[in-house]
Amino acid sequence: xxxxxxxxxxxxxxxxxxxxxxxxxxxxxxxxxxxxxxxxxxxxxxxxxxxxxxxxxxxxxxxxxxxxxxxxxxxxxxxxxxxxxxxxxxxxxxxxxxxxxxxxxxxxxxxxxxxxxxxxxxxxxxxxxxxxxxxxxxxxx
Numbered sequence: 313x314x315x316x317x318x319x320x321x322x323x324x325x326x327x328x329x330x331x332x333x334x335x336x337x338x339x340x341x342x343x344x345x346x347x348x349x350x351x352x353x354x355x356x357x358x359x360x361x362x363x364x365x366x367x368x369x370x371x372x373x374x375x376x377x378x379x380x381x382x383x384x385x386x387x388x389x390x391x392x393x394x395x396x397x398x399x400x401x402x403x404x405x406x407x408x409x410x411x412x413x414x415x416x417x418x419x420x421x422x423x424x425x426x427x428x429x430x431x432x433x434x435x436x437x438x439x440x441x442x443x444x445x446x447x448x449x450x451x452x453x
Contacts, residue, residue, distance in 0.1 A: 332366065335437055336430070342382075342408030345370050345433055349441065354448065361390040361445040362400070367430065368408050375404065376426060379416045382408045388428045392446035397428035397438060 332339065337346025350364040366385040374380050381404035390397040403417040420426045428438045 335440070336433055336435055337368070340409060342368060343370055344368070347430055347433060347437055354445065356448055359392040359446075361392065361448060363388045363390065363397075363441065363445055365399075365428070365441075366410060368410070372406075373431075375402070377416075377418060379404045379418070380406065381415060382406055383410045385410055388441070390428075390442050390445040392442075395442055395446070397442050397445075399426040399428060402426075 331350065331352075332348040333351050335347045335349060337344050339346055339348060346368050348366050350366075353364045355362040364385070365388050366383070368383040369381070372380055372382055375384075384402050384404045386399050386402035388397050389400045399420055401417070401419045403414045405412055406415050428441065430437050
């Protein structure tokens with residue numbers, strides 16, 4: 313587990329250039345749950361980090377806002393002072409693997425509580441992503 317955290321921190325720092333990094337599951341397997349982040353797009357703004365996240369679900373799920381989806385791509389804001397993360401935007405797809413026409417694209421204001429969570433996916437990915445993102449320094453690429 314420590315090795316995965318360190319690997320994620322290195323990848324998030326931009327030291328290794330990759331496309332989507334799979335944190336859980338089997339990428340591309342539309343019949344399964346999987347979670348990915350795009351480490352080369354992390355933005356650092358003081359104690360705030362912005363991460364691109366995407367999640368595929370094995371079955372249709374319903375978002376907090378009532379959107380039925382199989383997969384979504386989102387932007388997360390990590391607050392390193394508070395050690396919290398929340399979604400600031402999400403685009404939902406009715407098809408697996410982020411395919412087809414989006415069924416909804418939402419932006420969330422600070423007063424809209426959309427915490428970065430991965431319901432029914434083991435491994436405390438939200439906590440691990442916060443730790444890895446906050447390990448980045450403000451002058452990181």
